[in-house]
Amino acid sequence: MAQQHGIIVLFDVENALKERTLAGNTYWFDNMKLFGSAGVGTEKLVTIVPGTYFSDGSQATEQVLNWLPAALGAIPPTVPRNYLAEQERADDRRTLDELASLDAEGGVEEADVKRLQRRVGKRARPGTGRGLTEGKLLDVTGRTTGSAAAYNYPAPVITDITGQAVVEKIMYPAQYGSPDMIYDGWYWAATVDTSRPGVYPYTMHVQLHELVEQGGEMVWRSVDLTCESSLKIISDPKRNGFTGAGLGELPLPAVPAAG
Amino acid sequence: MSDRISIVVMVDAVGALSDRTLHNGNLSLVDDGPASRHQGTPDLVTVVSPGQIVQWTPIHVDVQTPVEIQAIEFLPAGAVPAPAGPDAAPGTAAPAAVPAPTVDATDSGGHENYDLLVWEGVVPYGMTPGVPYRYRLSVRLHEGPNAVLHVDSPALLRV
Amino acid sequence: MPPKSRQAERRPARPVTITAVVDPVAALASENLDDNLYLYDTNRIAGSSGFGTPALHSRVRKGDTLLWNVIPLECETFVALADIEIDPRIAEPTRKVYPGTDIVFWTAEVKQDLTEPALYRLSFLLGTVGTPFTPNARPALAGAAGEGKERR
Numbered sequence: 001m002a003q004q005h006g007i008i009v010l011f012d013v014e015n016a017l018k019e020r021t022l023a024g025n026t027y028w029f030d031n032m033k034l035f036g037s038a039g040v041g042t043e044k045l046v047t048i049v050p051g052t053y054f055s056d057g058s059q060a061t062e063q064v065l066n067w068l069p070a071a072l073g074a075i076p077p078t079v080p081r082n083y084l085a086e087q088e089r090a091d092d093r094r095t096l097d098e099l100a101s102l103d104a105e106g107g108v109e110e111a112d113v114k115r116l117q118r119r120v121g122k123r124a125r126p127g128t129g130r131g132l133t134e135g136k137l138l139d140v141t142g143r144t145t146g147s148a149a150a151y152n153y154p155a156p157v158i159t160d161i162t163g164q165a166v167v168e169k170i171m172y173p174a175q176y177g178s179p180d181m182i183y184d185g186w187y188w189a190a191t192v193d194t195s196r197p198g199v200y201p202y203t204m205h206v207q208l209h210e211l212v213e214q215g216g217e218m219v220w221r222s223v224d225l226t227c228e229s230s231l232k233i234i235s236d237p238k239r240n241g242f243t244g245a246g247l248g249e250l251p252l253p254a255v256p257a258a259g
Numbered sequence: 260m261s262d263r264i265s266i267v268v269m270v271d272a273v274g275a276l277s278d279r280t281l282h283n284g285n286l287s288l289v290d291d292g293p294a295s296r297h298q299g300t301p302d303l304v305t306v307v308s309p310g311q312i313v314q315w316t317p318i319h320v321d322v323q324t325p326v327e328i329q330a331i332e333f334l335p336a337g338a339v340p341a342p343a344g345p346d347a348a349p350g351t352a353a354p355a356a357v358p359a360p361t362v363d364a365t366d367s368g369g370h371e372n373y374d375l376l377v378w379e380g381v382v383p384y385g386m387t388p389g390v391p392y393r394y395r396l397s398v399r400l401h402e403g404p405n406a407v408l409h410v411d412s413p414a415l416l417r418v
Numbered sequence: 419m420p421p422k423s424r425q426a427e428r429r430p431a432r433p434v435t436i437t438a439v440v441d442p443v444a445a446l447a448s449e450n451l452d453d454n455l456y457l458y459d460t461n462r463i464a465g466s467s468g469f470g471t472p473a474l475h476s477r478v479r480k481g482d483t484l485l486w487n488v489i490p491l492e493c494e495t496f497v498a499l500a501d502i503e504i505d506p507r508i509a510e511p512t513r514k515v516y517p518g519t520d521i522v523f524w525t526a527e528v529k530q531d532l533t534e535p536a537l538y539r540l541s542f543l544l545g546t547v548g549t550p551f552t553p554n555a556r557p558a559l560a561g562a563a564g565e566g567k568e569r570r
Contacts, residue, residue: 041470072435
């Protein structure tokens with residue numbers, strides 16, 4: 001059975017924000033190298049889509065693409081998406097426990113309060129970005145941080161997929177909500193019309209987020225950038241595995257093996 | 260009697276590649292026949308009738324791994340019985356299967372693509388009743404020296 | 419004019435992150451991890467080289483914090499960094515997990531400035547195989563002094 005195509009786009013977020021471009025800061029992967037995808041691990045990925053059709057010309061295999069954006073130098077996408085919220089809550093519980101114990105001991109040292117202040121971390125308000133809730137800052141090891149220079153970059157967000165492959169109706173991309181909202185949330189996927197072989201470029205619209213100081217507050221600012229990849233569609237007729245052509249009798253031996 | 264029986268070949272590709280065997284629960288064969296035995300195991304015996312079409316369809320447990328049927332070969336008398344344990348290593352104790360025409364699975368991009376093959380055939384009227392016809396099912400998981408694994412245990416049976 | 423970004427610092431507050439992208443299914447089927455391992459780091463501007471290969475040379479300085487992590491190409495397949503072997507005079511990586519998960523990363527501090535690239539060895543656990551896989555190609559840490567030798 002044809003596998004679903006997983007396309008991972010790894011962004012060097014820090015440099016992309018610095019340079020305000022994804023050019024040179026994007027690495028593309030898919031799991032179709034064995035069928036002829038080219039440029040896996042580089043900025044110039046051509047994803048092979050090996051289509052098949054039946055003898056009546058109808059498309060035989062549904063080809064499905066899934067895109068997964070990831071940030072280089074951030075908590076990897078294998079860590080569940082509710083991770084940040086979980087860590088915040090665990091962290092708050094620890095802090096509250098310590099506050100309670102400080103009180104119970106009767107005396108409050110300034111050093112203790114300072115330590116707890118660091119623990120509480122900094123919060124950032126959502127700016128013009130989409131999908132980012134107000135939250136504490138985590139660093140890349142998953143611990144809360146008070147340093148605005150150490151924060152973990154939020155996962156890049158795909159906002160649209162456009163270009164020739166879409167205009168010419170080669171693929172039909174859309175954003176889907178996963179039933180498992182907590183862990184996966186939203187993702188982009190597409191089905192492909194494999195009846196017209198050729199190479200079709202497409203453009204991915206990506207939103208990155210950076211933390212900036214605005215009026216004495218830390219604010220998430222969204223930065224919208226684009227990058228490009230392409231699909232290479234091929235199409236071949238299905239054939240019978242036993243005969244190489246159409247339906248025939250099963251090739252049974254005159255006398256079957258014992259057992 | 261239905262004129263078509265469908266056998267689903269479900270493979271845990273990562274499990275099979277890690278264990279290097281289709282046993283250990285890495286292969287599950289299921290069909291939609293009413294009288295078949297050992298459903299859900301590599302030892303499925305599918306009860307068939309002459310004239311019926313039997314179709315094998317590979318399915319992956321993990322949607323992003325390729326699972327394809329590379330070959331289905333019926334084992335003739337005189338063949339060495341199926342190894343009791345995990346799959347024999349390629350080349351050892353391999354029973355001579357019925358020489359089936361080797362079907363070209365090369366796609367127009369020049370790559371082997373077994374997704375092009377449709378595994379179905381008509382049960383012949385000459386099939387002997389009451390005798391299981393075992394077949395070697397070879398499954399291809401990605402590419403490379405460890406990619407092809409097989410079992411000799413499933414069978415078709417005319418009652 | 420956008421507000422001033424707070425990223426400019428003398429020493430980056432973020433670790434130099436070295437990320438291994440692994441195609442575990444291809445590596446298991448082919449027994450070839452080298453062709454299915456792609457290494458990247460966050461120090462491209464500083465002069466790291468060999469991006470997308472298993473022989474990444476990461477440009478580092480004494481005192482830098484390093485962090486290694488893994489992204490599997492098939493998101494449902496288990497891959498973990500099992501070990502990092504490097505001259506302990508240069509760095510002593512320690513294994514950690516993201517708090518509250520079993521997802522592994524490694525960190526180390528660079529103990530000295532490097533005049534020669536220091537080769538090291540990564541090994542990975544793939545799928546459910548108990549024995550780690552090690553690529554033949556070896557990545558390296560390199561200092562500014564090694565710049566001339568590193569050009570390809």
